[in-house]
Amino acid sequence: MTDDLLARRKRLMGPNVPTFYTNPVHIVRGEGVWLWGADGTRYLDCYNNVPHVGHCHPHVVQAIATQAATLNTHTRYLHDLVLDYIEQLTASLGHGLTQAVMVCTGSEANDIALRIAQAATGKTGIIATDNTYHGNTAAVSVLSTRRPPVGGYPDHVRLVPAPDMLRPVGGRLEGQSQAFAANVARAIHELEQSGHGFSGMMICPIFANEGIPAVGPGFFEPTTRAVKEAGGLLLVDEVQPGFGRMGSHFWGHEWLGIAPDVVTVGKPMANGHPVAATVARPGIMAAFRNAFGYFNTFGGNPVSAAACLATLHVIRSEGLQQHAAEVSRHVHERLHSLRHPLLAEVRAAGLFFAIEFVLDADMTPASAFTESLVERMVARGFLLNRIGRHGNALKIRPPMPFSVENADMLLDALEDELSRLPVMAP
Amino acid sequence: MTDDLLARRKRLMGPNVPTFYTNPVHIVRGEGVWLWGADGTRYLDCYNNVPHVGHCHPHVVQAIATQAATLNTHTRYLHDLVLDYIEQLTASLGHGLTQAVMVCTGSEANDIALRIAQAATGKTGIIATDNTYHGNTAAVSVLSTRRPPVGGYPDHVRLVPAPDMLRPVGGRLEGQSQAFAANVARAIHELEQSGHGFSGMMICPIFANEGIPAVGPGFFEPTTRAVKEAGGLLLVDEVQPGFGRMGSHFWGHEWLGIAPDVVTVGKPMANGHPVAATVARPGIMAAFRNAFGYFNTFGGNPVSAAACLATLHVIRSEGLQQHAAEVSRHVHERLHSLRHPLLAEVRAAGLFFAIEFVLDADMTPASAFTESLVERMVARGFLLNRIGRHGNALKIRPPMPFSVENADMLLDALEDELSRLPVMAP
Incomplete structure (x- = not known):
């Protein structure tokens, strides 16, 4: 079904039409911070700022x-x-x-x-x-x-x-x-x-x-x-x-x-x-x-x-600004406790986070590593992406109702993936 | 209420924000080819092509x-x-x-x-x-x-x-x-x-x-x-x-x-x-x-x-293309029977009509006359406007469900106004 949609896109939209992820997701339903794929997969939306007050509010x-x-x-x-x-x-x-x-x-x-x-x-x-x-x-x-x-x-x-x-x-x-x-x-x-x-x-x-x-x-x-x-x-x-x-x-x-x-x-x-x-x-x-x-x-x-x-x-x-401030503080604290050899910096701007990975002290961007991390997180049901000039920072920018519990789910999974993911060549 | 809205527009949108008509209309409801003003006035929409299949279909x-x-x-x-x-x-x-x-x-x-x-x-x-x-x-x-x-x-x-x-x-x-x-x-x-x-x-x-x-x-x-x-x-x-x-x-x-x-x-x-x-x-x-x-x-x-x-x-x-062809033929016939000393030409492109008025054989545009005609038609409950380089042609471009009966209402009123409207100086 996904292959069929990709073929139809190419036929009806032309080449070089941007999609996310190596295996683009086919999303059919949304509610709050959740999205559901056509195959029934539930995704935690850690990326989309457009559905600001939650999908289909x-x-x-x-x-x-x-x-x-x-x-x-x-x-x-x-x-x-x-x-x-x-x-x-x-x-x-x-x-x-x-x-x-x-x-x-x-x-x-x-x-x-x-x-x-x-x-x-x-x-x-x-x-x-x-x-x-x-x-x-x-x-x-x-x-x-x-x-x-x-x-x-x-x-x-x-x-x-x-x-x-x-x-x-x-x-x-x-x-x-x-x-x-x-x-x-x-x-x-x-x-x-x-x-x-x-x-x-x-x-x-x-x-x-x-x-x-x-x-x-x-x-x-x-x-x-x-x-x-x-x-x-x-x-x-x-x-x-x-x-x-x-x-x-x-x-x-x-x-x-x-x-x-x-x-x-x-x-x-x-x-x-x-x-x-x-x-x-x-x-x-x-x-x-x-x-x-x-x-x-x-x-x-x-x-x-x-x-x-x-x-x-x-x-x-719904007090979403105050909510964003609270969740931002919590996420920022947890981000600061992340450990990985390639982790260079964690940054927050309210409910917008970047986690940058580099290969060495010269700050050579770890773009392939970050790409791989994104793919693994998507496979686990977390939609996020990359940001910055070299795409070597995770981009986390969820809908505003994203809660402390949602954040903990995300960060638990992220910690787990970082502990598993080998240090990769650029 | 209209004055209040105009004042608020000026304050919140700035100067030179386009409105239609000398006394802009305040529309609150739409259905099919009809629009209703805040004062209860019902207007026949002879102008809007955006609500193509009818307002609020x-x-x-x-x-x-x-x-x-x-x-x-x-x-x-x-x-x-x-x-x-x-x-x-x-x-x-x-x-x-x-x-x-x-x-x-x-x-x-x-x-x-x-x-x-x-x-x-x-x-x-x-x-x-x-x-x-x-x-x-x-x-x-x-x-x-x-x-x-x-x-x-x-x-x-x-x-x-x-x-x-x-x-x-x-x-x-x-x-x-x-x-x-x-x-x-x-x-x-x-x-x-x-x-x-x-x-x-x-x-x-x-x-x-x-x-x-x-x-x-x-x-x-x-x-x-x-x-x-x-x-x-x-x-x-x-x-x-x-x-x-x-x-x-x-x-x-x-x-x-x-x-x-x-x-x-x-x-x-x-x-x-x-x-x-x-x-x-x-x-x-x-x-x-x-x-x-x-x-x-x-x-x-x-x-x-x-x-x-x-x-x-x-x-x-709803067969709206065929419907447009039928209504266009009817309107075009009736437009050809319009008579007025300043009437230069009637034109149709499907359900899109122009009626051009000029002052003389040199085709001097009768812009003021046309403007006055628009205002009088609006006062009678027909929304239409002007078109062309000098704004000396009536522009009639209704939603597609506009019927022969709607057209007859419009053209009866237009004939009546043309019979009343004196030939004006430019």
């Missing part, structure tokens, strides 16, 4: 079903739900971020964020890190180094080295914050020299795709100064850390201690229903709205708004 | 509710529904268009179509008409002339004059097909000279945003030859004409009689649920898949696939 499902049966139009007509939602979303953000554009994907949200920076500054240059991902539209995909665009990388994009505390610039941990900022300042200077000018810098405040490196609050301060002094906007992609996952804070930028000019939200926002948003301060938003006359047919429709409101309601009514 | 609502309660993940796991849908969708297309990328909006679908053309040809130049709209991402929004992008129009995009049979090139109708193709050939030559090269031309096969000008099958033949001879791809945006709306054909390109290299679908595809797709032949799709490693988190999720399958099922089981 009945409150969100009911909100979608009820609104879909009542009305589903667009924002060229007036409706209260989209406004109710923007009101609640922006109230949680602060920093004067009071206005939103509702769209359907994080990619669309970031595509707009780039144009907001351009409209507000009149310039086009943009900076990101060299190991990030902010989406898949033509405009934002060039912020990723995974594949070069046809026609080459555009000159208005400059990528700076991603933070990496295991491989610090200059070989020592002190001064990494300044070293990062110095690269940003250099990129700003280059953009200004090139004639593009500097419109803004886009970051994920926990550097999720960079592998949640062990940066902390304050790390970004020298960079913020460089960005602000150059008149650029700080574009903060909250698609991964947002909506309480940090535990200690509702948003990643609160944790990092920065004041964004623009915030984008997506994936977990409506528990899997396709919705996302770009939030900005009024003056900045007006620059964009007047420059582009933007309209998105599906963006902010009543069903999407109902799904967003229901998800936010569940996060609050 | 119970079969589609049920499919969404059932699947949302069962599983909603992504295509990195295997699932059959997305494959079932691509199989059915591509089976309806022909021309070897057997593979799809599932996304969330028509904008994302067209953003990919442009990159497919670039990946397949290794070139970047793109051609569209000068009065079109293919979406709102940074990459596709530059195909529209509504607002100039920050930093100016990019050099790799060339726009050719849109077809307009009321204002034909050279003043006579004969040879318009060749005149259009000559402009395309000139643009291709310019792109080749500029170094960008020519990757493809994107069109809506009924030129919907251009005002469904009175072109017919065969019009595009000389252009197709020019595009193919230059090695470019024909990118056909079926977001508006597709899924049976033409009545005579399931797709707009079938009606126009052209063989697309890439087809994009969106709006009506899942009756309002945010989903869209880009379809191409295997060789072309492989070029894209290998060049970009594209993945879309929400694209092709099981709920979206279920909504797509349900919509396609309703189109077929």
Whole structure:
């Protein structure tokens, strides 16, 4: 059956369509933190952040079903739900971020964020890190180094080295914050020299795709100064850390201690229903709205708004942020007691964990070892994956209802696998 | 209440957020071809193509509710529904268009179509008409002339004059097909000279945003030859004409009689649920898949696939394409009997109608008159709008279940308003 589905995928979707795992799983049902395969296998979901309040949460499902049966139009007509939602979303953000554009994907949200920076500054240059991902539209995909665009990388994009505390610039941990900022300042200077000018810098405040490196609050301060002094906007992609996952804070930028000019939200926002948003301060938003006359047919429709409101309601009514903080502390403690010759570092950003494996003191990535570990954990019924530039860190990022008991199941299995898994060649 | 919503919109969304009508309507409920305002007013929906099989169609609502309660993940796991849908969708297309990328909006679908053309040809130049709209991402929004992008129009995009049979090139109708193709050939030559090269031309096969000008099958033949001879791809945006709306054909390109290299679908595809797709032949799709490693988190999720399958099922089981053909014939006949001094032309493309008004024999657009007519029709409970470069044509594009009786209600009211409405200054 799996082979049949793989053959059909190749025939109907083409080659190089990403799947997870050597033997991709065929999932047919979900509930809370659990997923079931077509063969009856039950998996503990230790990976998916999109089903934020748990797979198929009945409150969100009911909100979608009820609104879909009542009305589903667009924002060229007036409706209260989209406004109710923007009101609640922006109230949680602060920093004067009071206005939103509702769209359907994080990619669309970031595509707009780039144009907001351009409209507000009149310039086009943009900076990101060299190991990030902010989406898949033509405009934002060039912020990723995974594949070069046809026609080459555009000159208005400059990528700076991603933070990496295991491989610090200059070989020592002190001064990494300044070293990062110095690269940003250099990129700003280059953009200004090139004639593009500097419109803004886009970051994920926990550097999720960079592998949640062990940066902390304050790390970004020298960079913020460089960005602000150059008149650029700080574009903060909250698609991964947002909506309480940090535990200690509702948003990643609160944790990092920065004041964004623009915030984008997506994936977990409506528990899997396709919705996302770009939030900005009024003056900045007006620059964009007047420059582009933007309209998105599906963006902010009543069903999407109902799904967003229901998800936010569940996060609050079930105390999921506080829950994430508690489970994060427990997992982090247990991670620190993990022992393996290749284990280099364990890192946590709320309910988001990375466990990095290296082959030697030069921090040579143990990518094959980590891949093998993932496969063995999947075979035991735990869905997780890898993260970071070399895929040598386990990525654990479960739905928010993931409990201490779920965490203990995962960590018991992980300890057992680590005790069995031989040290492998790269 | 409406004033309050408008004030809240301005506060929460910013300025210049598009609404319809001088007094925007506040819609709270929909069923079939009917919408209800918050004040109890019932409107006949003569405008919306997104609720393709009728507002809140119970079969589609049920499919969404059932699947949302069962599983909603992504295509990195295997699932059959997305494959079932691509199989059915591509089976309806022909021309070897057997593979799809599932996304969330028509904008994302067209953003990919442009990159497919670039990946397949290794070139970047793109051609569209000068009065079109293919979406709102940074990459596709530059195909529209509504607002100039920050930093100016990019050099790799060339726009050719849109077809307009009321204002034909050279003043006579004969040879318009060749005149259009000559402009395309000139643009291709310019792109080749500029170094960008020519990757493809994107069109809506009924030129919907251009005002469904009175072109017919065969019009595009000389252009197709020019595009193919230059090695470019024909990118056909079926977001508006597709899924049976033409009545005579399931797709707009079938009606126009052209063989697309890439087809994009969106709006009506899942009756309002945010989903869209880009379809191409295997060789072309492989070029894209290998060049970009594209993945879309929400694209092709099981709920979206279920909504797509349900919509396609309703189109077929309720015979909506045949129904559209019958109602189109009836409306077209009645439109031809409309009389008004400013009436220049009535046009139909299946269940999509345009009624163009001009002030004089020089075809000066009667934009203010048309705007006033729209407002009066809305006040009578008929939702419709304007189309074309100068907004001087009524745009009538109802949900597919729109019946002969619905059409007669609309046309009786329209005849009455035309008999009352004085000839106005521009």
